[in-house]
Amino acid sequence: MKNPVMPASGTFGAGREYSELMDINRLGALVAKTVTLKPRDGNIPPRLCEVSSGMLNSIGLQNEGIDHFLKHDFPFMKEFDVPVIINIAGNSLEEYAQLCREIDRVEGVSGIELNISCPNIKAGGIAFGASSKLAEQVTAAARYNTQLPLIVKLTPNVYNISKIARAVTSAGADAISLINTMVGMSIDTNTFKPNLGNITGGLSGPAIKPIAVRMVWEVAQSVKIPIIGIGGISNALDAVEFFLAGATAVAVGTANFINPLTMTDIISGLEAYLVDKGFTDIGQIIGKVKT
Numbered sequence: 001m002k003n004p005v006m007p008a009s010g011t012f013g014a015g016r017e018y019s020e021l022m023d024i025n026r027l028g029a030l031v032a033k034t035v036t037l038k039p040r041d042g043n044i045p046p047r048l049c050e051v052s053s054g055m056l057n058s059i060g061l062q063n064e065g066i067d068h069f070l071k072h073d074f075p076f077m078k079e080f081d082v083p084v085i086i087n088i089a090g091n092s093l094e095e096y097a098q099l100c101r102e103i104d105r106v107e108g109v110s111g112i113e114l115n116i117s118c119p120n121i122k123a124g125g126i127a128f129g130a131s132s133k134l135a136e137q138v139t140a141a142a143r144y145n146t147q148l149p150l151i152v153k154l155t156p157n158v159y160n161i162s163k164i165a166r167a168v169t170s171a172g173a174d175a176i177s178l179i180n181t182m183v184g185m186s187i188d189t190n191t192f193k194p195n196l197g198n199i200t201g202g203l204s205g206p207a208i209k210p211i212a213v214r215m216v217w218e219v220a221q222s223v224k225i226p227i228i229g230i231g232g233i234s235n236a237l238d239a240v241e242f243f244l245a246g247a248t249a250v251a252v253g254t255a256n257f258i259n260p261l262t263m264t265d266i267i268s269g270l271e272a273y274l275v276d277k278g279f280t281d282i283g284q285i286i287g288k289v290k291t
């Protein structure tokens, strides 16, 4: 990676629309929207709703499935001079394993990110990322089926994030990304109906940033593998907070919807921050919060 800034999965598609507005080659990496084995229709609309300092979404992992992705989206993504990370999700360990096997054979993929915020159907619908045992199992299943760098993306909807981080690390994760969205709800006071068709959805944007910084800091105390910090990052100083907490890279989601140039602004802003503070390398601030 030429710099530590990338899009957060699901907020950048395959980069097609953004490529008309910004120079994708400036990014540290490209991260695709979650892809599943079979196509998924996603949840019933409305699926987006603006809330104080952020938004709720209940897209429900709508996508065309891995075959379509590899045929139509991946070829577009790999044309850029940027590493491509494919984000995957499944309903079972077998689905994660099969996706890893298929992606492992594809040339030009730089890594796999496991979205483990989705329910394990066989375990009664509990999210893989909500139990250290399931998180360990899904990481091990993926690890067994790919040689590619493996990033495990954690859900913040847990009590003890460090325990989950340790579980995925011991099962073979090469890096951890966090956080995914937090479960939230919003209600229309005129109709008395929830603002999302799915009733609840994932909260993202500045509203979750302090929680994300806290979780990155906790995870950085618990494991030695690299951390990609995500959650409400909108400008270079937001990113700096994540580096100080212990992240070695950052991903930007919701802020891209407000300003499609957010990531390139952050890349330039980080450089200016380091020069201003007399640093020559981002490594000089990683984990340097004074507690």
Ligand SMILES: Cc1cc2nc3c(=O)[nH]c(=O)nc-3n(C[C@H](O)[C@H](O)[C@H](O)COP(=O)(O)O)c2cc1C
Residues within 6 Å of the ligand: 008, 009, 010, 011, 033, 034, 057, 059, 061, 087, 115, 153, 179, 180, 181, 203, 204, 205, 206, 208, 230, 231, 232, 233, 251, 252, 253, 254, 255
């Ligand atoms: C509209 C939308 C769609 C998302 N889709 C995905 C997805 O497909 N896979 C995934 O791992 N995370 C998905 N996320 C979560 C983001 O990648 C990110 O973890 C989260 O939004 C927090 O970052 P932010 O506050 O910068 O948006 C989605 C978020 C939003 C807002």
